[in-house]
Amino acid sequence: xxxxxxxxxxxxxxxxxxxxxxxxxxxxxxxxxxxxxxxxxxxxxxxxxxxxxxxxxxxxxxxxxxxxxxxxxxxxxxxxxxxxxxxxxxxxxxxxxxxxxxxxxxxxxxxxxxxxxxxxxxxxxxxxxxxxxxxxxxxxxxxxxxxxxxxxxxxxxxxxxxxxxxxxxxxxxxxxxxxxxxxxxxxxxxxxxxxxxxxxxxxxxxxxxxxxxxxxxxxxxxxxxxxxxxxxxxxxxxxxxxxxxxxxxxxxxxxxxxxxxxx
Amino acid sequence: xxxxxxxxxxxxxxxxxxxxxxxxxxxxxxxxxxxxxxxxxxxxxxxxxxxxxxxxxxxxxxxxxxxxxxxxxxxxxxxxxxxxxxxxxxxxxxxxxxxxxxxxxxxxxxxxxxxxxxxxxxxxxxxxxxxxxxxxxxxxxxxxxxxxxxxxxxxxxxxxxxxxxxxxxxxxxxxxxxxxxxxxxxxxxxxxxxxxxxxxxxxxxxxxxxxxxxxxxxxxxxxxxxxxxxxxxxxxxxxxxxxxxxxxxxxxxxxxxxxxxxxxxxxxxxxxxxxxxxxxxxxxxxxxxxxxxxxxxxxxxxxxxxxxx
Numbered sequence: 313x314x315x316x317x318x319x320x321x322x323x324x325x326x327x328x329x330x331x332x333x334x335x336x337x338x339x340x341x342x343x344x345x346x347x348x349x350x351x352x353x354x355x356x357x358x359x360x361x362x363x364x365x366x367x368x369x370x371x372x373x374x375x376x377x378x379x380x381x382x383x384x385x386x387x388x389x390x391x392x393x394x395x396x397x398x399x400x401x402x403x404x405x406x407x408x409x410x411x412x413x414x415x416x417x418x419x420x421x422x423x424x425x426x427x428x429x430x431x432x433x434x435x436x437x438x439x440x441x442x443x444x445x446x447x448x449x450x451x452x453x454x455x456x457x458x459x460x461x462x463x464x465x466x467x468x469x470x471x472x473x474x475x476x477x478x479x480x481x482x483x484x485x486x487x488x489x490x491x492x493x494x495x496x497x498x499x500x501x502x503x504x505x506x507x508x509x510x511x512x513x514x515x516x517x518x519x520x521x522x523x524x525x526x527x528x529x530x531x532x533x534x535x536x537x538x539x540x541x542x543x544x545x546x547x548x549x550x551x552x553x554x555x556x557x558x559x560x561x562x563x564x565x566x567x568x569x570x571x572x573x574x575x
Numbered sequence: 576x577x578x579x580x581x582x583x584x585x586x587x588x589x590x591x592x593x594x595x596x597x598x599x600x601x602x603x604x605x606x607x608x609x610x611x612x613x614x615x616x617x618x619x620x621x622x623x624x625x626x627x628x629x630x631x632x633x634x635x636x637x638x639x640x641x642x643x644x645x646x647x648x649x650x651x652x653x654x655x656x657x658x659x660x661x662x663x664x665x666x667x668x669x670x671x672x673x674x675x676x677x678x679x680x681x682x683x684x685x686x687x688x689x690x691x692x693x694x695x696x697x698x699x700x701x702x703x704x705x706x707x708x709x710x711x712x713x714x715x716x717x718x719x720x721x722x723x724x725x726x727x728x729x730x731x732x733x734x735x736x737x738x739x740x741x742x743x744x745x746x747x748x749x750x751x752x753x754x755x756x757x758x759x760x761x762x763x764x765x766x767x768x769x770x771x772x773x774x775x776x777x778x779x780x781x782x783x784x785x786x787x788x789x790x791x792x793x794x795x796x797x798x799x800x801x802x803x804x805x806x807x808x809x810x811x812x813x814x815x816x817x818x819x820x821x822x823x824x825x826x827x828x829x830x831x832x833x834x835x836x837x838x839x840x841x842x843x844x845x846x847x848x849x850x851x852x853x854x855x856x857x858x859x860x861x862x863x864x865x866x867x868x869x870x871x872x873x874x875x876x877x878x879x880x881x882x883x884x
Binding site: 320321326327330333337338342408410412413414415416418420570574575 | 589623627630649651664665667676679681721
């Protein structure tokens with residue numbers, strides 16, 4: 313079909329840019345809830361583990377506990393906020409019926425996923441960056457491989473943005489949605505080595521921790537910052553990248569089919 | 576000539592219940608087309624399939640010659656939809672939301688057109704209010720502005736005046752007529768049959784998922800509605816005359832007034848001949864044409880009686 317058939321000129325990139333803009337405006341509009349709250353929570357963790365316990369504990373040779381725990385806290389902020397952004401935005405749209413406003417537009421499934429994902433990654437990155445800036449008050453990080461650290465944070469953000477989309481599609485109500493966070497993400501983060509290296513765990517917990525996909529993200533990120541990790545970069549990126557790809561394909565399939573979005 | 580909308584053998588089931596049963600119809604460009612039916616008739620399901628909110632079960636929908644599934648990026652640009660339920664995004668003001676909606680359709684914001692919609696729909700004083708703070712009527716008006724912001728060629732209005740006061744309803748219909756005169760095709764559903772009768776060039780009636788009537792509005796009303804013949808007689812009657820039983824005769828005003836029902840399709844001339852043949856002297860005569868409401872009740876009631884469900 314030719315564009316001259318339509319009375320108004322169409323810009324194919326505009327639906328995507330508009331949806332991305334709307335998603336960014338959405339979380340900026342409630343910044344006290346979407347940005348300030350997670351930053352305060354992370355700052356409290358930093359205060360507890362940085363200023364109070366940080367100097368007295370050491371779980372990794374050559375590093376203070378504050379230096380050890382900060383990369384995990386940064387990534388925790390990235391992960392939680394990326395997940396929350398896509399999951400709450402899409403679920404609210406479904407729950408309140410606003411999703412039909414998008415379903416009747418020419419926004420394509422790839423544009424839909426990309427806009428939601430990029431907005432979530434921006435929110436995750438903003439929180440992660442602020443947590444890092446605040447953390448400089450408590451400890452200095454060596455940043456051994458900064459590019460790899462940024463890549464790992466972006467990968468974590470991407471992965472959890474996809475997971476948020478999937479959770480929003482399957483959730484029946486707000487309770488189900490919060491269950492994903494409380495009973496899945498939170499335990500996996502806490503058991504994934506944010507607060508301790510899994511090498512100090514007794515058997516069989518150390519072996520079981522390798523089954524936790526969050527471990528590879530957290531360890532890979534910390535490895536890139538401190539230069540020391542429980543596993544190699546290749547394994548960390550390989551496992552995390554594979555999970556991210558799987559979740560992306562799943563989300564794309566669900567949204568492409570309009571599963572639980574179109575009746 | 577390409578139709579604005581062409582629906583072929585459209586069906587849709589939900590959990591084994593067939594909501595739309597093999598319906599076909601077409602809407603010409605520039606037409607105002609009414610899709611009527613009682614609650615649960617399948618109107619909204621049909622509209623949702625056209626708009627893309629609902630997946631097509633079986634059959635085919637084409638808008639301006641393009642398949643609404645294969646070429647959805649084109650067809651959706653040509654459609655503007657006012658949903659039955661109020662759908663708003665509480666985060667934004669009217670002005671922001673209108674700009675965003677133009678963008679979703681790939682259309683750059685046109686401040687003149689946006690301003691015109693805002694003014695015509697009486698939203699000027701509320702531009703900077705967030706949606707949450709708008710009254711029901713304002714939300715409805717905003718939804719119409721939102722559906723028109725990308726200048727669609729076919730505007731779909733699903734019960735746009737539900738819960739709206741009379742003054743606003745008249746204003747909305749005037750505006751709809753105006754944009755129709757400028758070339759926009761209109762597909763509407765409404766529970767206000769009087770409005771449908773006044774607005775629509777053609778009307779389709781759905782019942783239990785089926786299309787049970789589709790005609791030009793005045794023809795449908797003429798063909799199916801009963802006319803009432805009111806005769807004032809020179810000499811009052813004491814009792815009903817024999818031979819008029821099939822016209823359900825009634826006497827009023829002490830026998831000076833005779834009321835007769837003229838079934839659809841019956842000629843008034845033949846009835847008058849019969850009356851003259853009975854020797855009745857007529858002083859004056861009046862006919863009343865019942866409206867779409869009666870046609871609607873007659874059609875949907877008929878189906879119930881026949882057990883055609």
